[in-house]
Amino acid sequence: MSILNVLVTGAAGFLGQHVARALTRRGHQVRALIRSGTEVQVVGQAPWTEIYRADLRTDSVGPAFDGVDGLVHVAARVTGSYSAQMADTVLGSERLLEAMAGSATRTLVLASSLSVYDWTAVDGTLTEESPLERDLYRRDVYAIAKTWQERVVRRLSREHSFDLTVLRCGFVWGPGREYLAALGQRLGRWHLVFGPATRLPLTYVENCADCFAEVVDNRRAAGETFNVVDGHDATAWRYLGEYLRRTGSSVRRVPVPYGVALAGARLADWINERCWRGRARLPGLLIPRRFQSRFKPVRVSAHKLRDVLEWRPPFDLAQSLQRTYEALEPHTALPNRRVEVHNV
Amino acid sequence: MLRAALIGAGEIALQHLACLQALPTVTLAGVCDRSRGLAESAAERFGASAWFTDHRAMLDEIRPDVVHITTPPPSHFQLAMDALEAGAHVIVEKPATTARESLSVLLRSAADKQRVLIEDYNYLFNAPVQRIVSLAQSGDLGDIVHVEVFLCLELDESRPPAGHARVLRDRSMPGGAIGDFLPHLASLAHCFAGPHRAVRSHWSKRSVSSSWPWDEFRAAVAAERGTAMLALSLHAQPDAFWLRVHGTRMRVSAELYDRSLVVDRLGDGPRPIATVCNRLRQARDLRRTALRGFYTKLTDGRGIYDGLWSLLTRTYAALQSGTAPPISLRQIAEVNDLVAALTAEECRF
Numbered sequence: 001m002s003i004l005n006v007l008v009t010g011a012a013g014f015l016g017q018h019v020a021r022a023l024t025r026r027g028h029q030v031r032a033l034i035r036s037g038t039e040v041q042v043v044g045q046a047p048w049t050e051i052y053r054a055d056l057r058t059d060s061v062g063p064a065f066d067g068v069d070g071l072v073h074v075a076a077r078v079t080g081s082y083s084a085q086m087a088d089t090v091l092g093s094e095r096l097l098e099a100m101a102g103s104a105t106r107t108l109v110l111a112s113s114l115s116v117y118d119w120t121a122v123d124g125t126l127t128e129e130s131p132l133e134r135d136l137y138r139r140d141v142y143a144i145a146k147t148w149q150e151r152v153v154r155r156l157s158r159e160h161s162f163d164l165t166v167l168r169c170g171f172v173w174g175p176g177r178e179y180l181a182a183l184g185q186r187l188g189r190w191h192l193v194f195g196p197a198t199r200l201p202l203t204y205v206e207n208c209a210d211c212f213a214e215v216v217d218n219r220r221a222a223g224e225t226f227n228v229v230d231g232h233d234a235t236a237w238r239y240l241g242e243y244l245r246r247t248g249s250s251v252r253r254v255p256v257p258y259g260v261a262l263a264g265a266r267l268a269d270w271i272n273e274r275c276w277r278g279r280a281r282l283p284g285l286l287i288p289r290r291f292q293s294r295f296k297p298v299r300v301s302a303h304k305l306r307d308v309l310e311w312r313p314p315f316d317l318a319q320s321l322q323r324t325y326e327a328l329e330p331h332t333a334l335p336n337r338r339v340e341v342h343n344v
Numbered sequence: 345m346l347r348a349a350l351i352g353a354g355e356i357a358l359q360h361l362a363c364l365q366a367l368p369t370v371t372l373a374g375v376c377d378r379s380r381g382l383a384e385s386a387a388e389r390f391g392a393s394a395w396f397t398d399h400r401a402m403l404d405e406i407r408p409d410v411v412h413i414t415t416p417p418p419s420h421f422q423l424a425m426d427a428l429e430a431g432a433h434v435i436v437e438k439p440a441t442t443a444r445e446s447l448s449v450l451l452r453s454a455a456d457k458q459r460v461l462i463e464d465y466n467y468l469f470n471a472p473v474q475r476i477v478s479l480a481q482s483g484d485l486g487d488i489v490h491v492e493v494f495l496c497l498e499l500d501e502s503r504p505p506a507g508h509a510r511v512l513r514d515r516s517m518p519g520g521a522i523g524d525f526l527p528h529l530a531s532l533a534h535c536f537a538g539p540h541r542a543v544r545s546h547w548s549k550r551s552v553s554s555s556w557p558w559d560e561f562r563a564a565v566a567a568e569r570g571t572a573m574l575a576l577s578l579h580a581q582p583d584a585f586w587l588r589v590h591g592t593r594m595r596v597s598a599e600l601y602d603r604s605l606v607v608d609r610l611g612d613g614p615r616p617i618a619t620v621c622n623r624l625r626q627a628r629d630l631r632r633t634a635l636r637g638f639y640t641k642l643t644d645g646r647g648i649y650d651g652l653w654s655l656l657t658r659t660y661a662a663l664q665s666g667t668a669p670p671i672s673l674r675q676i677a678e679v680n681d682l683v684a685a686l687t688a689e690e691c692r693f
Contacts (some may be wrong), residue, residue, distance in 0.1 A: 083355040090381040137389050144385075153380040276643040 006216060007068045007105070009033045009056070009096065010075030012040045015111065015172050018209035019072055020047040031063050033075070036343070043244060046339050051249050054344035056092035061344060065103035069183045070216055071096075074111040076149065078142060085145040097156040106161065107222070109154050109215050112168045114201055114227060114300065115143040119293040122141045126201075127301045128168075128225050138289045161223040165215050170229040170300060174205030175324050178247070182294055183240045184256070185285060191244075191251050193256030194295040196237035201229045201300040204320035207313035220307060231281050232317035236295075246325040258297055265291040349408035349432075350622045351399045351423055352415030353377040356437055356464075359649045360412045361390040361683045363656045370660055373406045399423060404431035410663065413437060417517050417524065420534030420583035421446045424461070428453050433460040433663060435656070438527035440676065442517045443682040462659055463676045465531035467585070470651035471657070472598035472605040473532070476589050478534065479596060479607075490574040491536045493587055496580040499556070515569060518687035520557035522547070522576050529574045530682040531675075533571050536589050538568030539678045543685040550579055556569050563686050576687070601648050603640070604633035 010016035011032030016344055022031045025048045032048040036055050052064040056075060065071075073096065077088035082299040100108070102167050115133060117126060118133045136144055150166065157164035171180045182200050203211075211228050215221040237253065244251055268286035284290040305311050315323065348370050350357055351657040354377075364372050375384035376396040384481040387395035396402035403411070403426060411427035413420055413436040434454070440463040441447040454461035467473060479485045499521055517523050528669045534540070545563035549556075559578040566572060570590075595608040606626045611618025646653050658670040 081355070083358060086382060087354070090385065091379045094379055094381050148381055148385050270537065280643045281641070 003027050003029065004216065005029045005031065005068040006070050006072055006078070007031045007033055007041060007064060008074060009049070010073075010111075011051075012038045013074065014174075014177055015169075015208060016074040017047065017203060018135045019074055019204045019212045022206070022209040023072070023216060023334050025247070027229055028213075028216070031068060033061065033063065036076075036089065038217045045252045047338060050298050050340045050342070052342045052344055056096050060099065060104055061096060062099045063342070064344070065105050069104065070107035070109070071100060071105055071110045071146055072111070072216065074212075076111070076146065079283070080141075082141045082144070085141050085149065089145040090148045090152055094152050094156070097153060097160070097162075100162070101156070101160040106163055108153070108157060108162045108164045108261065109167065109212060109221075110150065111212070112150050112166050113143075113146045114168050114170050114229075115139070115293060116128070116147045116150055116168060117293075119296050119298065120289060122298050125299045125301050128226070128227055128304055138287065138291065140284055140290050141225065165221045165223070166225040167212060167215060167228050168225065169208055170201035170203045171277070172203055172205050172208050173324070174320070177205070178243055178324060180239070184295075185204075185237055185242070186251065187217035189251055190254050191240065192254050192256050192261075193221065193236050193240055194247070194256050194261040194291075195257040195297050196253075198236050198258065198295065198297040199296075199299060200234050200236055200239055201227075202234055202239070203228050204313065204315055204317075204324070206323065207315055207320070210314050211305065212309060213310055215253055218309050218311075224304075224308060226305050226308075227300055227302055228305065229302045230313045230317070230320070231302045232313075232320075234317055242321055246321070258295060262288065262291060345369060346409040346660060347371055347373040347406065348410045348412065349374040349376065349402055349406060350386075350392075350412040350422050351376045351402075351427075352413060353379070353382040353421075354416075355412060357386065357412075357414040359652050360435075360656065361386060361392075362646075363653045364412075365390050366653075367657065367660055368389055368530065369664060370410075373408050374402045376402045392484060400426060403427060403432070410435060411593070417442050418488070421450060424450055425453060427451065428459050428461070430456050431457070433462075433583075435462045435659060437464050439463075439517070439524070439683065440527075440680070444680055447677070447680050451677055455673060460659070460663060461673060461676065462669060462671050463527065464652065464657070465527065465671060465679070466649065466652035466655050467528050467587075467600050468531055468535055468651065469654040469670070470598075470600050470603060470648075472600065472603050473535075473587065473604055473651070473656075476587070476596050476598060476652075478591070479594065480591070480647070484589035484594060484609075485596065487535050488570045488588040488589060488591050489531050490570050491588070492575075492590075493532050493572065494575040494577075494584070495525060495529060495586075496577050496582070496584045497525070498581060498583060499578050506677045517545070518684075521560075521578065522556070522558050522561045523683075523687055525572070525576055526686055527679060527682045529576065530686065531679045533565055533567065533572040533574060534588055534675070534679045534682060535572045537565065537572045540565050540567045540682045540685060542566040543682070545574075545686050554578070565682065584586065600651075603648075603650070604630060604637065605632060606633075606660065 005027050011020045012034040023030050030048040034050045036053045054061050077085045118131045121131045133299050171182050207230050208287040265286050265288045269288050272280045348364050364370050372392040374394045375387045375392045376399045377384050383395040411432040411434050413423045417439050420436050424436050427434045543565050547558045550559045550560050561576040563574040588597045597606045606629050662669045
């Protein structure tokens with residue numbers, strides 16, 4: 001396996017940091033592209049050799065591609081208004097790939113999301129062949145922005161003949177992000193769990209990052225799209241129980257059958273349509289399409305990752321929980337180094 | 345049917361597009377943005393017939409009746425001139441231009457071509473402001489003595505859109521981040537106090553680490569019908585947009601973000617009784633406002649932009665009926681004269 005120079009965007013973020021570590025552990029040189037003003041480790045066991053600070057929306061990042069063999073594009077905005085997420089996630093990706101088109105780099109891995117699928121159209125198992133969202137603007141801002149990011153990246157990859165691999169990640173969790181939107185809704189001392197037996201499409205952050213590193217190394221990944229989930233047997237009820245127990249919370253779980261909760265969301269939606277012609281700004285839990293994308297009891301298949309890449313997550317659920325809540329050291333030490341910093 | 349087009353698919357564009365989508369007599373013919381992804385997504389979401397990345401190509405191809413310009417301020421002038429040249433009416437976000445001289449050219453061009461030019465003073469058309477306007481017009485307010493406008497806004501780096509934030513930081517626009525909001529303050533003061541005669545302003549930077557050139561602004565204005573105090577703070581919290589109009593018969597206070605309105609009027613009878621009655625009436629007004637505000641927030645997606653929707657609705661109605669638009673060229677000139685006077689003082693610090 002050859003040593004590659006890999007540019008990682010969003011390298012200071014939750015997933016991006018772990019992707020940089022996973023690539024460094026495999027012997028690759030990582031150049032981090034991070035948001036202007038972000039403070040990161042520049043000495044010691046840093047998972048990168050160089051840092052470029054830039055605003056993808058406005059700065060010209062062409063120089064960051066000099067000598068780069070591949071791009072792992074993790075940067076995206078997960079909160080904020082519609083226009084903020086569209087600007088960061090869609091416009092940022094567009095400008096990044098336009099800069100890449102002017103370089104010799106031709107390999108690209110995109111961090112996408114399971115939120116691009118039409119969850120209402122899936123019964124049983126969601127695979128890479130499942131339909132994409134057809135009523136996009138009834139979905140939350142994150143789903144809209146990630147869908148458009150994928151569209152823009154695919155189009156530019158076709159136009160510039162990039163070798164694109166898309167990884168549609170499930171709920172990424174780990175140290176610092178233990179609580180997940182798929183767990184339900186907290187109400188004071190109670191926590192509603194919608195569909196307690198639902199198996200969550202989880203991917204532990206170090207597993208997910210290892211999958212990105214595997215895709216960079218594995219030539220069979222080029223041109224493919226993969227769903228990234230660990231496939232562990234973690235139900236919403238069990239995961240929340242572990243979370244509450246390990247964080248010492250006194251909040252009590254309340255099971256709510258999925259069908260009952262969905263009926264409530266549909267009723268709210270019907271009232272909104274009848275009384276206010278759909279103009280009422282309801283919380284996402286009361287919008288059926290959004291509710292289904294978060295809680296629908298669907299099994300997400302990761303067979304393609306195993307079949308095509310022969311990849312399996314390095315940590316099982318028990319190990320992932322232990323590493324998350326006991327803040328264990330990374331399993332391999334990184335080399336000590338001084339990092340070169342460029343402000344674009 | 346009037347054919348509308350929009351240039352600049354950023355933050356405020358969403359409100360313009362949502363309103364255009366709701367207007368039955370308007371068809372959205374095109375959306376343009378330099379980003380293909382943003383142009384195409386806006387076109388798909390709001391049902392535009394076409395999307396473009398070059399505004400001249402859009403103007404040539406679809407020949408719109410009205411062009412909305414919602415790009416960062418430095419590009420407004422050229423885009424508006426091109427749209428007028430293409431024979432379209434123009435609705436441009438504030439500030440219409442970043443230099444007063446450019447505005448004169450733009451106004452002259454609109455007048456010569458007999459096209460409507462609207463600068464977005466959307467707060468003038470918010471329900472509480474329109475209520476104060478009608479109180480003033482009916483004479484209930486008496487003569488206007490003084491106007492206070494105070495905008496408190498937390499404006500961190502991530503809040504404005506990227507291209508816009510850069511403009512506000514690098515002083516390519518007079519007043520930086522504060523200058524961006526001055527047309528709102530100036531249009532409200534102008535509406536009630538009239539064209540200005542003299543101005544004193546104070547610009548300061550309270551936080552050294554702030555990325556904006558100025559973060560506090562105060563001004564005293566002597567105007568044709570009265571005086572005005574304008575204030576803008578990027579530190580005072582919570583966010584609020586206060587308008588208070590003092591007349592010879594009545595004082596009216598409005599909060600434009602939650603759309604509350606409280607009237608303090610001269611009462612009949614002995615002063616202590618009149619004062620108590622006034623306070624009870626104000627408490628009732630506030631209670632009503634709070635409930636109405638909550639209901640509106642729940643059931644109406646326009647939020648604080650109801651004034652923009654009202655302005656656009658009136659503008660299109662005027663274009664169709666051939667009547668006077670809700671904002672005149674003279675009004676734009678006078679408001680921008682006030683903005684220029686306020687920002688001219690900035691240079692003294």
